Amino acid sequence: METVHPNHTIMRRACITGTGAYAPERVLTNKDLEAMVDTTDEWITTRTGMKERRIARDDEASSDMGAEAARRAIAAAGITPEDIDLIIAPTITPDTPWPNTGCYIQQKIGAKNAWCVGIEAACSGFIYGIWMARNMIATGAADAVLVAACEKISSIVDWTDRATCVLFGDGAGAVIVQATDHPTRGIIGGHMGSDGSLSNLLIQPAGGSRMPTTEETLRNGMNYLKMAGRETYKHAVTRMTDSARKLLQSCGLTFDDVDWFIPHQANMRIITAVGQRMGVPVEKFIINIEKYANTSSATIGLALDEAVREGRIKSGDKILFVAFGGGLTWGSMLLEW
Numbered sequence: 065m066e067t068v069h070p071n072h073t074i075m076r077r078a079c080i081t082g083t084g085a086y087a088p089e090r091v092l093t094n095k096d097l098e099a100m101v102d103t104t105d106e107w108i109t110t111r112t113g114m115k116e117r118r119i120a121r122d123d124e125a126s127s128d129m130g131a132e133a134a135r136r137a138i139a140a141a142g143i144t145p146e147d148i149d150l151i152i153a154p155t156i157t158p159d160t161p162w163p164n165t166g167c168y169i170q171q172k173i174g175a176k177n178a179w180c181v182g183i184e185a186a187c188s189g190f191i192y193g194i195w196m197a198r199n200m201i202a203t204g205a206a207d208a209v210l211v212a213a214c215e216k217i218s219s220i221v222d223w224t225d226r227a228t229c230v231l232f233g234d235g236a237g238a239v240i241v242q243a244t245d246h247p248t249r250g251i252i253g254g255h256m257g258s259d260g261s262l263s264n265l266l267i268q269p270a271g272g273s274r275m276p277t278t279e280e281t282l283r284n285g286m287n288y289l290k291m292a293g294r295e296t297y298k299h300a301v302t303r304m305t306d307s308a309r310k311l312l313q314s315c316g317l318t319f320d321d322v323d324w325f326i327p328h329q330a331n332m333r334i335i336t337a338v339g340q341r342m343g344v345p346v347e348k349f350i351i352n353i354e355k356y357a358n359t360s361s362a363t364i365g366l367a368l369d370e371a372v373r374e375g376r377i378k379s380g381d382k383i384l385f386v387a388f389g390g391g392l393t394w395g396s397m398l399l400e401w
C-alpha cells in the first residue's frame with residue numbers, strides 16, 4: 065500500500081498534457097446479445113447500466129487500438145513520437161504473451177527513442193501506469209511518457225456465458241505525461257493497493273506457466289475470463305471508496321474539493337454505491353458505461369478523453385480517478401487539470 069502526499073517526495077511535477085481514445089467501429093447492443101445468450105436488454109440495463117459495447121475486428125489487436133489512441137494523445141499534447149522516452153501499455157489482452165504490447169505500439173507510432181513495458185494490473189492498469197509515469201518524471205528518469213491502455217476483452221470472453229459476456233467491450237485510452245513548471249497543475253497524489261490472496265475472484269486461469277494451454281484447458285473453458293461477480297462487486301465498492309478517501313486525506317482535501325470523479329466503468333450500480341458512500345452526487349461522476357461497457361484498463365482513458373474533448377473538464381478542475389480490478393488491484397489518483 066502506498067500513499068504519497070505531493071509535498072513529501074515530489075521532485076518534478078508531472079502533468080497529463082494530451083489525451084486520446086479509440087473505440088472499434090462495430091457496435092454490439094443488448095438486443096444483439098439477446099440473440100446470442102439467454103439474456104434481456106432489461107436485465108443488462110438494470111443490473112449494469114450498459115446498453116452497447118464495441119467489438120474489435122478479427123484483424124485488430126490490442127496494440128492497433130492502443131496505437132490509434134496514442135496518435136490522438138500525441139497530437140493533443142503537441143509532441144512528436146520521437147519525444148516519447150517511455151511507453152507503458154496496461155492490458156490484460158496483450159497481442160502476444162510477450163513481447164510486451166508497448167513494443168508493438170512503439171513500432172506502429174514510430175516512437176523509436178522509447179523503451180517499452182506492459183503491465184497486467186487489469187482494470188486498475190491505467191491508474192497504475194500513470195502513477196508509474198509520474199514517478200519516472202518526478203525523478204527525472206523520463207521527460208515524456210505515453211500510457212496507452214488497450215484491451216480486446218472480446219478475445220478472452222466466453223460468448224456462451226451470459227454471466228460475463230454481456231459485461232465487456234473493446235477499446236483504448238491513452239495519455240501523454242510530461243513534466244511541468246506550473247505550481248499547481250498536474251498529478252497531486254496517488255493511493256495504490258493490491259490483495260493477491262483474492263486472485264481467484266477475477267482470473268484467466270489457463271494460458272500462463274501455471275496452466276499452459278492444452279486441448280483440455282480449451283475444452284474446459286479455462287482460457288476464458290472468469291469472474292465471481294457478487295463477491296467482486298462487494299470488494300469493488302469498499303476498496304474504491306476507501307482508496308479515494310485515504311488519498312484525499314493524505315492531500316488534506318475532502319470529497320467536496322473534487323470537481324470530477326472518473327471511476328472505472330464496471331457497473332453503474334457500483335458507481336452509484338461508491339458515490340453514496342462518499343456522499344458525492346452522481347452528477348459529479350463522468351460515466352459512459354452505456355456506450356462502451358467494461359473495457360478493463362481502458363475505461364478511465366475512454367471517459368477522460370471524451371470529457372476533455374467535450375469541454376466538460378476545464379483548466380483548474382480537480383479530478384479523481386478511481387479503479388478496481390483483478391489481482392485484486394485498486395488505486396486512485398488526484399490531479400489538477
Ligand code: UT7
Pocket residue numbers: 102103104107108111112187226227228230266292293294295296297300330331334358360388389390
Ligand atoms: O472490472 C472488473 C471488476 N468487475 C466488477 O466489478 C463486476 C462486479 N460484479 C457485478 O457487476 C455484478 O455482480 C454482475 C453484473 C456481474 C451480476 O449482477 P448481480 O446482481 O450480482 O447478479 P447475480 O450474479 O447475483 O445473478 C442474479 C441472477 C442469477 O439468476 P438466479 O440465480 O437468481 O436465478 C443469474 O443467473 O441473474 C442471472 N443472470 C442473468 N440473467 C440474465 C446472470 N447473468 C445474466 C444475464 N442475463 N446476462
